[in-house]
Amino acid sequence: MSLTALLVDGVTVRFGSFRALDDLSLAIDYGEVRAIIGPNGAGKTTLLDVISGITRPKQGRVLFDGATDLTEISEAAIARAGLRRKFQKPSVFKGLSVRRHIAIGADVGFRARLDAPALEDRIDEVLEIVGLADQAGRLAGELSHGQKQWLEIGMVLASDPKVLMLDEPVAGLTDEETERTAALVRALRRPDRAIVVVEHDMDFVERIADRVTVLHEGRTLFEGSMAHVRADAAVVDVYLGR
Amino acid sequence: MSRIGPTSPIVLLIGLIILVAMAMAGLAGTEFALSRYLANAIGQLAAFAVLAISLDLIWGYLGILSLGHGLFFALGGYLMAMYLLKHSFEITATVPDFLQFMGWKDFPFYWAGFEFFPYALAVAVVVTLLVSGIFGYVSFRSRVGGVYFAIITQALVYVAMLLMFRNDTGFGGNNGMTGFTVLFGWPMGTSGMITALAVASLLVLAWVLLGCRWLVGSRFGALMLATRDDETRLRTMGYETLRLKLIVWCLSALIAMLAGMLYVPQVGIINPRVLSPELSLEIAVWVAIGGRGHLVGAVIGALLVNAVKFWLSSAAPEIWPFILSGLIVLVVLVFPNGLMDIAKFKFVRPMGAKRLAADLGESRP
Ligand SMILES: Nc1ncnc2c1ncn2[C@@H]1O[C@H](COP(=O)(O)OP(=O)(O)OP(=O)(O)O)[C@@H](O)[C@H]1O
Numbered sequence A: 001m002s003l004t005a006l007l008v009d010g011v012t013v014r015f016g017s018f019r020a021l022d023d024l025s026l027a028i029d030y031g032e033v034r035a036i037i038g039p040n041g042a043g044k045t046t047l048l049d050v051i052s053g054i055t056r057p058k059q060g061r062v063l064f065d066g067a068t069d070l071t072e073i074s075e076a077a078i079a080r081a082g083l084r085r086k087f088q089k090p091s092v093f094k095g096l097s098v099r100r101h102i103a104i105g106a107d108v109g110f111r112a113r114l115d116a117p118a119l120e121d122r123i124d125e126v127l128e129i130v131g132l133a134d135q136a137g138r139l140a141g142e143l144s145h146g147q148k149q150w151l152e153i154g155m156v157l158a159s160d161p162k163v164l165m166l167d168e169p170v171a172g173l174t175d176e177e178t179e180r181t182a183a184l185v186r187a188l189r190r191p192d193r194a195i196v197v198v199e200h201d202m203d204f205v206e207r208i209a210d211r212v213t214v215l216h217e218g219r220t221l222f223e224g225s226m227a228h229v230r231a232d233a234a235v236v237d238v239y240l241g242r
Numbered sequence B: 001m002s003r004i005g006p007t008s009p010i011v012l013l014i015g016l017i018i019l020v021a022m023a024m025a026g027l028a029g030t031e032f033a034l035s036r037y038l039a040n041a042i043g044q045l046a047a048f049a050v051l052a053i054s055l056d057l058i059w060g061y062l063g064i065l066s067l068g069h070g071l072f073f074a075l076g077g078y079l080m081a082m083y084l085l086k087h088s089f090e091i092t093a094t095v096p097d098f099l100q101f102m103g104w105k106d107f108p109f110y111w112a113g114f115e116f117f118p119y120a121l122a123v124a125v126v127v128t129l130l131v132s133g134i135f136g137y138v139s140f141r142s143r144v145g146g147v148y149f150a151i152i153t154q155a156l157v158y159v160a161m162l163l164m165f166r167n168d169t170g171f172g173g174n175n176g177m178t179g180f181t182v183l184f185g186w187p188m189g190t191s192g193m194i195t196a197l198a199v200a201s202l203l204v205l206a207w208v209l210l211g212c213r214w215l216v217g218s219r220f221g222a223l224m225l226a227t228r229d230d231e232t233r234l235r236t237m238g239y240e241t242l243r244l245k246l247i248v249w250c251l252s253a254l255i256a257m258l259a260g261m262l263y264v265p266q267v268g269i270i271n272p273r274v275l276s277p278e279l280s281l282e283i284a285v286w287v288a289i290g291g292r293g294h295l296v297g298a299v300i301g302a303l304l305v306n307a308v309k310f311w312l313s314s315a316a317p318e319i320w321p322f323i324l325s326g327l328i329v330l331v332v333l334v335f336p337n338g339l340m341d342i343a344k345f346k347f348v349r350p351m352g353a354k355r356l357a358a359d360l361g362e363s364r365p
């Protein structure tokens, strides 16, 4: 197995004449938690959209495990290959129960594949991890903002993904919830998993990230440890200093 | 998986439908039997209720609005009419009006075999699956949804109407097909036949309700709701929503076709007006009024609106279009969930909105 989980190779995304991603290249390894930061509109969400197949780039490719070009397969196929992503805007199914969400995330297919007891165990386990065990029977539409964020995280990690992408997982959360999310992300780190986190909360990023990529106007401005990021004049200038 | 208690609305409704069917069958021929008019009206209403369910399945549970469901209803209706005419001709040698009108001596070649009901049924199923399958695949494949899909379905039913208005197609033209005299070897128009058709429609309605309830309560049904609520979210978890949508869309078309097959022998005629955009809009109004995403609501909506329409059609037919338009405006602007909103508003608040919502909500997992 290659150590590189994702290789983003010369990706350009245009919206009209505007380049949301501009010949962007970066590599994300197994075993790391990679934070992607940058000012609003830097292209962070667009990058995740490209990786998850929602946006097709004009140019470039995204290699998964060194072999599969994700720009050529469907969103569903990308997910089934082992990539999962939490959206920036909490995306849950308002008419379904919390429990059902985890079932949908854990056991992919029109018909159940896992046997019932195994699935139930897995659901209980995930609900415990994301702290929603006491909400299992509620409809997602009735949950608070923070609970929706956690539900979506639970739903995407239920399948034990090889690549886990989280777009602003602590936006709108309380300090205590943020703290728990940080602990969760660190606990999910595994040698055979890559975790990509987009976030604006620098203290949170500092706690979870092994490496940080700073995006600016669709390009990489800087890559390194959080300590180096904070020390970099260009980063301070376009992002942190403001 | 949702559980259905013995007093949940859907169980009560199915029980009621079966009870009415049994009572009608049992009392037939006695002095307590319903009048022919009433029995016939019940049968037609049951067919409309089946049609409403077919639309609710894709609109309420999958979020896909079709404003052209009259197409599949008409497909079933026309193919049933072809069977009836061919069968009647075989037994009584009555030449259908439209053939005489066109000066044709014999049925066109593509009417061959229609005197045999299983063949007519098979053709109806195959044609419905072909039309809905191809149209659905092309639309869902290119991710056409929402308003655009609704508009295209409306255009489709309109094109079909224009086509059927032509007299040279061999499907009855603007006069349509009528003069059905025999069904399964029995004379039509007798009280016995009217009762039998109404009872059959009620039983089909009960079955369709039961089947759809089972479907929406299953794992597949949960995925339907997930597709409705956030299709991209579901797709990016590994689900091919195209397949799911196509399956439900074709199933819905089949149910609408079935409703058409039940409807035509009871009303005794089919003509291109069944394909008018208004009728297709009206189906959406039934469902909207009953509260989409609730099977019981769809049935109640179909019954209520049609009861008013039946009554008005004798009292003041010219105001029906105004009433219909008014209902559309009301549902869109004031009660997006139809009767469910009104129920919650009026009676429920005091005794706990949660409980009634839970009772009514058979869409809930
Ligand atoms: N579908 C689209 N059509 C047109 N422009 C778009 C589209 N999606 C994104 N953009 C633009 O591309 C740029 C990058 O957007 P993106 O959402 O990737 O930013 P971001 O880094 O995630 O920002 P934020 O921190 O605010 O979430 C923005 O200027 C945005 O307006």
Ligand SMILES: [Mg+2]
Pocket: A044, A045, A046, A088
């Ligand atoms: Mg973003």
